[in-house]
Amino acid sequence: MKTTLTALSMGAALATALPALAEYPTRAIQMIIPFGPGGATDLSARALSTPLSQIIPQPLVLTNRAGAGGATGSVAVRDADGDGYTLLLARVGSHTVNPAMNPNLPYTLEEFRFIGVYEINPVACVVRDESEFQTLDDLINAVQDRPGTVLYSSSGVGSLPHFGALMVLDAYGIGDLDENVIHIPTEGDGQGLTAVLQGTADFFCGSTSPAAPFIASGQMRPLMVTSSERLEGFDAPTVHELGKPELAALVGWTGIAGPADLPDDVVEKWGEWLAEAVQDEDFNRFMTTGGSIVELMSPEDSVKFVNDAYEIFRRLVVALDLEIE
Amino acid sequence: MTFLEALSAGFTLVAQWESIFFLGLGVTIGVIAGAIPGMSATMAVALTLPFTFALQPIFGILLLLGVYKGGIFGGSIPAILIKTPGTPASSATALDGYPMAEQGRAGEALSMSLYASCIADLISNLALIVFAAWLASFALNFGPPEMFTLIVFSLTIIAGVSGDSLVKGIVAAGLGLMLATIGLDFIAGTERLTFGSIDMRGGLNFIAVLIGLFALPEIISYMRKSEAQDHRVRGMGYSRLKWLDFRRCLKSIFRGSAIGVFLGAIPGIGAAPSAFLSYSEARRASPNRENFGKGELEGVAAAEAGNNGVAGATLIPLLSLGIPGDVITAIIIGAFMVHNLTPGPLLFLNNADIVYALFIGLIASSLLLLIIGSIAIRLFRYIADVPSNLLFPGVLVLCVFGVYAVNNSIFDVAVMLVMGVVGYIMLLLRVPAAPFLIGFILGPMLENNFRQAMLMSRGDLSIFARGPITILFLCLTAFSVVMIIRATMRAARLKREMATYAKTSQASGTQD
Numbered sequence: 001m002k003t004t005l006t007a008l009s010m011g012a013a014l015a016t017a018l019p020a021l022a023e024y025p026t027r028a029i030q031m032i033i034p035f036g037p038g039g040a041t042d043l044s045a046r047a048l049s050t051p052l053s054q055i056i057p058q059p060l061v062l063t064n065r066a067g068a069g070g071a072t073g074s075v076a077v078r079d080a081d082g083d084g085y086t087l088l089l090a091r092v093g094s095h096t097v098n099p100a101m102n103p104n105l106p107y108t109l110e111e112f113r114f115i116g117v118y119e120i121n122p123v124a125c126v127v128r129d130e131s132e133f134q135t136l137d138d139l140i141n142a143v144q145d146r147p148g149t150v151l152y153s154s155s156g157v158g159s160l161p162h163f164g165a166l167m168v169l170d171a172y173g174i175g176d177l178d179e180n181v182i183h184i185p186t187e188g189d190g191q192g193l194t195a196v197l198q199g200t201a202d203f204f205c206g207s208t209s210p211a212a213p214f215i216a217s218g219q220m221r222p223l224m225v226t227s228s229e230r231l232e233g234f235d236a237p238t239v240h241e242l243g244k245p246e247l248a249a250l251v252g253w254t255g256i257a258g259p260a261d262l263p264d265d266v267v268e269k270w271g272e273w274l275a276e277a278v279q280d281e282d283f284n285r286f287m288t289t290g291g292s293i294v295e296l297m298s299p300e301d302s303v304k305f306v307n308d309a310y311e312i313f314r315r316l317v318v319a320l321d322l323e324i325e
Numbered sequence: 326m327t328f329l330e331a332l333s334a335g336f337t338l339v340a341q342w343e344s345i346f347f348l349g350l351g352v353t354i355g356v357i358a359g360a361i362p363g364m365s366a367t368m369a370v371a372l373t374l375p376f377t378f379a380l381q382p383i384f385g386i387l388l389l390l391g392v393y394k395g396g397i398f399g400g401s402i403p404a405i406l407i408k409t410p411g412t413p414a415s416s417a418t419a420l421d422g423y424p425m426a427e428q429g430r431a432g433e434a435l436s437m438s439l440y441a442s443c444i445a446d447l448i449s450n451l452a453l454i455v456f457a458a459w460l461a462s463f464a465l466n467f468g469p470p471e472m473f474t475l476i477v478f479s480l481t482i483i484a485g486v487s488g489d490s491l492v493k494g495i496v497a498a499g500l501g502l503m504l505a506t507i508g509l510d511f512i513a514g515t516e517r518l519t520f521g522s523i524d525m526r527g528g529l530n531f532i533a534v535l536i537g538l539f540a541l542p543e544i545i546s547y548m549r550k551s552e553a554q555d556h557r558v559r560g561m562g563y564s565r566l567k568w569l570d571f572r573r574c575l576k577s578i579f580r581g582s583a584i585g586v587f588l589g590a591i592p593g594i595g596a597a598p599s600a601f602l603s604y605s606e607a608r609r610a611s612p613n614r615e616n617f618g619k620g621e622l623e624g625v626a627a628a629e630a631g632n633n634g635v636a637g638a639t640l641i642p643l644l645s646l647g648i649p650g651d652v653i654t655a656i657i658i659g660a661f662m663v664h665n666l667t668p669g670p671l672l673f674l675n676n677a678d679i680v681y682a683l684f685i686g687l688i689a690s691s692l693l694l695l696i697i698g699s700i701a702i703r704l705f706r707y708i709a710d711v712p713s714n715l716l717f718p719g720v721l722v723l724c725v726f727g728v729y730a731v732n733n734s735i736f737d738v739a740v741m742l743v744m745g746v747v748g749y750i751m752l753l754l755r756v757p758a759a760p761f762l763i764g765f766i767l768g769p770m771l772e773n774n775f776r777q778a779m780l781m782s783r784g785d786l787s788i789f790a791r792g793p794i795t796i797l798f799l800c801l802t803a804f805s806v807v808m809i810i811r812a813t814m815r816a817a818r819l820k821r822e823m824a825t826y827a828k829t830s831q832a833s834g835t836q837d
Contacts, residue, residue: 068508191592
C-alpha cells in the first residue's frame with residue numbers, strides 16, 4: 001500500500017513537472033509505412049520498432065498506408081504537421097525510383113526532411129535453376145543475339161526491379177531497351193520472383209532479401225550482386241569483379257523521413273534513438289538474415305545518399321527515355 | 326531425420342500446453358477481428374505479427390495461423406447477422422445468410438457456417454499434408470495465360486448469383502469491372518480515371534466498396550421506412566440446425582472444400598473468388614436452385630466451405646515453394662524469416678520437426694475453431710435480438726470506423742458512403758450486388774493476366790491455347806456459357822407459356 005502511494009505521488013510529481021520540460025515527444029508518434037503489411041518495408045519497420053519502442057518514452061504507432069507505389073502514404077506525411085509526430089518510412093521505391101521515373105508524382109524529394117537511412121539492400125540478378133543462363137554474360141549475349149525474346153519481371157512499374165534490370169542491361173551497352181527486352185510487371189517482389197520461378201520471366205534484378213530463400217533452396221541462381229564484397233549465401237560475382245563499378249549505385253534502402261519543416265531538435269533526438277536501436281542484436285540478426293546491411297547514416301549523409309541515388313537514376317531515366325507518361 | 330523421427334519430434338513440439346494456448350489465442354483473436362466489419366483477417370494477421378517476434382518459432386507461427394483461420398470464419402458472423410461481410414471472403418455467405426437471419430433462422434445459418442468452415446478447414450489441411458508436393462508443382466504451371474482463362478471461367482459464376490435477371494447481373498458485373506480500372510495502370514504506370522486525385526491513384530479500397538455495397542443499402546432502406554420496423558425485434562438466433570438439413574448440405578461442403586483446395590494452391594487468387602465459385606456450383610447442382618439468394622441453407626454451407634477450403638491450401642505454395650499465395654501468407658512468410666526459417670523445399674530438409682509440428686497444429690486448429698466458434702456464435706447471436714433502431718445506427722458507426730481503420734483514410738469512408746448510395750439505387754432497381762462485387766474482385770486479375778500474357782507473346786493470342794490447362798478452361802467456359810444460355814431461354818419460354826396460358830384461361834373464363 002505504502003509503495004503504491006509513493007509510486008502515485010512520484011507519478012503525480014512527474015506529471016506536474018512534465019509541462020515545464022515539455023520535451024519532444026509528449027505523445028504517441030505515428031510512423032507511416034507507405035506499403036502494405038508483410039512487404040520488405042513493413043517488415044523492416046516492424047523489426048526496427050521493437051528496439052525503438054524500448055528507447056522512445058512514448059508509444060510508436062505503425063500505420064500502413066499503401067497505394068500507388070508508396071505515393072499515398074508519402075503524400076500523407078508530406079501534408080502532415082512538421083512537429084515530429086507523423087513520420088514516414090521512406091524506401092528506395094517511393095523516394096528514388098518513382099521520383100526519377102514518374103514526372104507526374106505528386107511529391108518531390110525536397111518536400112521531405114531525412115532523419116536517417118538505416119538499411120541498405122544490395123540488388124541481385126537471379127534466374128531460375130534450370131535457366132540456360134549460367135553467367136550474366138550469357139544473359140547479355142542472349143539479349144543481343146535474340147532481341148525481344150528475353151523477359152524480366154519486376155514488382156511493378158517504377159519499382160526497383162523494373163529499373164534495376166534496365167540499369168544492368170544499359171551498363172552492358174544494350175540500347176533500345178523497349179524493343180530488346182520485355183518487361184513483365186507484377187504486384188510485389190513475391191509475385192515477381194514467382195514469375196521467374198515458373199518460367200513466365202527469365203530474370204529478376206531486385207533486393208537480395210526476398211530472393212534469399214530461393215537461392216538457399218537452390219530453386220534460383222544469382223548471376224550478380226551489387227554489393228562491394230561477395231554476399232554470404234549468394235555465390236555470384238560482385239559488380240566490381242564484373243568491371244561495372246557504376247552498378248554499385250543500384251541498391252535499395254530504407255530510412256526515416258518527416259515533412260520538410262521538421263524542427264532540428266526532433267531530428268537530433270531521432271539520431272540518438274536510431275543510433276541506439278540499430279545496435280540491437282535481434283534487429284541486426286533479422287536484417288542480415290534477409291541479406292540487408294544495417295548502416296545508419298547521419299541526417300546530412302542520408303540526404304546526400306538519397307539525392308545522389310536519385311541523380312544517378314534520373315540521369316539514366318532521361319538518357320534512356322524511361323519516363324512514365 | 327526419418328519421417329517417423331520428424332513426426333514424433335513435431336508431435337513433441339505441439340504437445341505442449343503453450344502450443345495449444347497460442348493456437349487457441351490466435352483463433353480467438355481471429356474470430357473477434359473477423360467479426361468486426363472492416364477489420365479483415367489480413368489486418369488481424371498483420372497486427373499480430375510483431376508479437377510473434379519474441380515467441381518461439383512454432384508458437385509464433387501457430388498463433389498467426391490461428392488468427393488466419395479464425396478470421397476467415399469470423400467474417401461470416403456479421404455477414405449473416407447484419408449483411409456486413411467481416412472479410413471480403415464472406416461476402417458470398419451474406420447472399421443467403423442474411424435472408425435466413427431475416428426469417429429468424431440466424432442460429433441455423435451460423436451453425437451451418439461454423440460446421441462447413443471446420444469441415445472445409447480440415448479437408449484443406451489434410452490436402453496440404455498429403456498432396457502438398459503434387460499440388461505445388463501443378464500450381465507452378467499457372468502462368469498468366471492459365472490464370473486468364475481460369476478467371477474468364479470464374480466470370481461465369483455471375484450467372485449463378487444474378488438472381489431473377491441475368492441481364493441485370495451482367496450489367497452489374499460490367500459496372501464492377503469498370504470500377505476496378507480506377508487507379509494506376511498496372512503495365513504502363515499511367516493514371517486512369519483518377520481526376521488528378523492522389524487518393525484515387527491507388528484505386529478504390531476493396532473493403533470500402535464491399536461494405537458500402539452490402540451493408541449501407543440495408544441501413545438506408547431501414548431509414549426510409551423505419552416507423553413500421555421500429556422496435557421490431559427479429560427475435561431469433563435460437564433456431565437450431567437439424568441433422569437432416571446438415572446432411573443435405575454435405576455434398577456442397579465437400580464440393581466447396583475441393584474448389585477451395587484447388588484455388589488455394591494456385592498463388593494469387595484468394596478466398597473470395599473461391600467462395601463465389603463454390604456457391605454458384607452448389608446452386609447449379611442443387612434441387613433447391615430457386616431458393617438460392619432467398620435464404621437457402623446450402624448456399625451458406627457452400628460459401629463458407631469455399632472460403633475456408635482455401636486456408637490450408639494457401640500454405641502449399643508457401644511451404645513447398647516459398648511463394649506466398651495471398652496477402653496473408655505473405656505476412657506469415659515474414660514470421661518464418663524472423664525466426665531464421667526459410668519457407669520452401671529446404672524447410673522439409675532442415676526443419677522437418679517444425680513442418681510436422683505445423684501439420685499437427687493445423688489439424689488441432691480445425692478442432693479449436695469448432696470449439697471457439699460455437700462459443701462465439703453463442704455470444705454474437707444476441708446481436709440478432711438488438712432492436713433495429715439500435716442495431717442499425719451501431720452498424721453504421723462500426724462500418725465507418727472499420728473502413729477508416731483499414732488505411733487510416735477518410736477518403737475510404739467517402740468511397741464507402743458513395744458506394745452505399747449506389748448500392749441503394751441498385752437495390753431499388755433490383756440490380757444484384759454480388760455480380761458487381763465479383764466484377765470488382767476479378768477485374769484487376771482479368772486485366773493484369775491478359776496483359777502480362779500479351780507481353781509474353783508479343784500480342785499473339787494463340788498463347789491462350791498453349792497447353793492443356795488453358796484449353797481445359799476455355800472449353801469449360803464455352804460449356805458453361807451454352808448451359809447458361811439454354812437455361813435462360815428455357816426459363817423465358819416457361820414464363821411466356823405461363824403468360825399465354827394465363828391469358829387463354831382468362832379468355833375462356835369470360836366466354837363461359
